[in-house]
Amino acid sequence: MLRRTLLATAAAGLGLMATAAASAAAGMDHVxxxxxxxxxxxxxGWTFQHHQGALAVKEAYGDKVEVQWQESVPEGADAERVLTQMALGGCNIIFTTSFGYMDATNAVAAKFPNVMFEHATGYKREHPNVSTYNARFYEGRAVVGTIAGRMTKTNKIGYIASFPIPEVIMGINSYYLHAKKVNPDVQLSVVWAFTWFDPAKEAxxxxxxxxxxVDVITAHTDSTAPLAELAKTPGLVGFGQASDMEAYKPLPRVSSIIDNWAPYYVKRVGELLDGTYAQTDAWEGIAGGEVKIGEITDAVPPEVKAEAEALRDAIAAGTYHPFTGPINKQDGTPWLAEGQVAPDGDLLGMNFFVEGITGAIPN
Amino acid sequence: MDFGAINPVVLVASLMVAAVPIMLAAIGELVVEKAGVLNLGVEGMMIMGAICGFIVAVRTGSPLAGFAGGALGGAVLSAIFAFLTQFLLANQVATGLALTLFGLGLSALMGQGYNGIKPPVTGPVPFGPLADIPVLGRILFSHDWMVYGSVLVVAAVWWVLTRTRTGLIIRAVGESHDAAHALGYKVNRIRLGCILFGGAMAGLGGAYISLVRVPQWVDGITAGAGWIALAIVVFASWKPWRVLVGAYLFGGITVLQLNLQAAGSTIPVEYLSMSPYLVTILVLVLMSSGRGRAGLNAPAALGQNFHAAR
Structure with missing residues (x-):
């Protein structure tokens, strides 16, 4: 039985190679x-949430799936070794959960056309067996930006940025635009940490x-260290990033942007099982449930809470897009005209700050 | 350099905190090197202190017990080094490097399950109205007790090394172990004591990182602080008070580069990020040039193993 399945899979794989289309039409008994x-x-934070998604896959399909993971894999040559090892070890689908795995994912995918690769937050799909998925975190940034603009007393808000990639720049712009919208005097300081995970540096x-x-800080790094630092001084405000980080409620953590990967993971593995799997480029946001806004605590005044929730609901309903013109670039040149909504292509390649943010993006 | 909107008072106050781990580790290593032993395992001992201190603090709920546990963890790891170099006469450089790698691995193993936990809070010492004095209050009276403790340790080491008979014996052992042995001093036992002290101080510094500065546990949390501590000992030309100056200087640069970024400095981030390490190299080059002053101050028997039969 198992051999036959293997043969069927192999045959399907060969078919794939011939037609260069990534759909495992045959379906599978075990993934x-x-x-x-x-x-x-x-x-x-970040990795914790991905792991929650992995556990959800196991829970959804029970014995039909086997879940394997490896933690703390450095981005670069090590990632390629780990991916090769996994592909050789019988993985049918491999989720690579960081932007920096982009080239490694595509390189290994070329060698294993029968293994499906899913790369988070990237944009390269060089082979038919590589899909990408992402979440519209900038929608969440818009909501916390609104809270930040209302909550700051010094009119100085901060952003701990990781790497100068479109994903992060998008977040900074969205956060700033919405803080500015409710508080025209707000100033944004950006600190580049050049790491996803280094608690000492984040702190x-x-x-x-x-x-x-600065009295309101949002982080684009993965640990709880910035909240731990904020917690040392009463009255400072921060947000949970990637995970709810409810240990820091009600202050400094007044709300959070939660990455909810479980629905996507469950869906993709399910598609592989029933044979409907095909290459995609998924980018869901608050509406699709991939981005959630964590509970807004009582430290936030009720009217601000209502305002933030209204914004969240408007984004979910599709009546409001966080990047709606008029928006100028940092140097004053127009980007979006009045009422124009940013096309996804502009967002995914975003390499500029919007007007009003000081400081340059490192190269 | 453009200091822009940076408040010097706040900068001094935060550099004092940032300097504590490297100062403790460096003052411990200074005593070890004064006794003629070169222990390059500071990084490993620091991270063992960080995880041991964290585990004890979380389990007992007491930061004080945590710091004691951190010191103990560092000392236990240094005991391995002492056993290998003082009794088995292993090469000190190689053993020290191995100790660092071992410490990093062992701490990651021990830390499994301690990720994402909050340790008990180490609050500032209550100085009451003193903390409200402008400028001085913020700089001198707003810290937790480890900041003051680290300065006291430096003072104590200075006093012991230069003003007491014990200090004289330690220095004698480090300058000429054969002469000290001829006078009847137990060279290996004295060195063992110094190595354990160095380990305990490094562990204390590590515990400060995981309990106060970050405060949480993650693999590799010390992030090279041990190597900076080693550089500070040379920078200080083996003089205790200069360790204090060196640690404040290095801590200050680290804090300054992040503050410059936050203040919107126009200097590219990459230069700021590498500045602490550039200064380390620069200082070491300056110290080792100039008629070999640094070399003259180094304990004469540094890095040499001793055996009574030789």
Whole structure:
């Protein structure tokens, strides 16, 4: 039975290669789903949420799936080795959960046309067996930006950025635009940490921002360290990033942007099982349930809470897009005209700050 | 350099905190090197202190017990080094490097299951109205007790090394172990004591990182602080008070580069990020040039193993 399945899969794979279309038409009885994580599962943020998604897959399909994962895989040559190992080890579908795995994912995918690769937050799909998936985190940034603009007393808000990639720049712009919308005096300080996960550095970055008089900080890094630093001084405000980070409620964590990968993972593995799997480029947001806004605590005044929730609901309903013109680029040149909505292509390649943000994007 | 909107008072206050781990580790290593032993395993001992301190603090709920546990963890790891170099006469450089790698691996293993947990809070020492004095209050009276403790340790080491008979014996062992042995001092036992002290101090510094500065546990949390501590000992030309200056200087640069970024400096981020390490290299080059002053101050028997039969 198993041999026959294998043969069927192999035949399907050959067919795939011939037609260069990534649809495992035959379906499968058993799927081994593998996950590559950039940090430890215990980071309480990004990787933790991906792992929750992996566990949801196991729960949804029980004995029909086997789930395997590897933590703290460095982006670069090591990632390629890990991916090769997983592909050789019988994984049918491999989720690579960090932007930096992009080239490694595509390189290994070329060698294993029968293994499906799913790369998070990337844009390269060089082979028919590579899909990409992402979440519209900028929608969440718009909501927390609104809260930040209302909550700051010093009119200085901070952003701990990881790497200068479109994903992060998009988040900074969205956060700033919506803080500015409710508080025209707001100033944004950006600190580049050049890491996804280094709690000591993230804490130092938060401290530097606080020393500069910043009283509301959002982080684009994966650990809870910035919240831990904020918690040392009463009255400062921060947000859970990637995960709810409810340990820091009600202050400094007043709300959070939660990545909810479970529906996507369950859907994709399910498609592989029933044979409807095809290459995609998924980008869901608040409406699709991939981005959730964590509970807004009582530390936030009720009217601000209502305002933030209204914004969240408008985005979910599709009546409001966080990047709606008129928006100028940092140098004053127009980007979006009045009422124009940013096309996805512009967002995915975003390499500029919007007007009003000081400081340059590092190369 | 454009200091822009940076408040010097806040900068000094935060550099004092940032300097604590490297200062503790460096003052411990100074005593070890004064006794003629070169222990390159500071990074490994620090991270063992960080995880041991974290585990104890989380289990007992007491930061004080945590720091004690951190010191103990560092000392236990240094005991391995002492056993290998003082009794089996292993090469000190190789053993020290191995100790670092071992410490990093072992701490990651011990830390399984301790990710994402909050340790008990180490609050500032209550100085009451003193903390409200402008400028001075913020700089001098707003810290947790480890900041003051680290300065006291430096003072104590200075006093012991230069003003007491014990200090004289330690220095004698480090300058000429054969002469010290001829006088009847137990060279290996004295060195063992110094190595354990160095381990305990490095562990204390590590525990400060995981309990106060970050405060949480992750693999590789010390992120090279041990190597900076080693550089500071040379920078300080083996003088305790200069360790304090060195640690504040290095801590200050680290804090300054992030503050410059937050203040919107126009200097590219990459230069700021590498500045602490550039300064480390620069200082070491300056120290080792100039008629070999650094070399003259180094303990004469540094890095040499001793055996009574030789």
């Amino acid at each position: 081994k789903a593998c996950f590559v994580y950039v940090g430890p599962i215990g980071d309480g 130092d970055a938060a401290k530097a921002l606080i020393d500069q008089g």
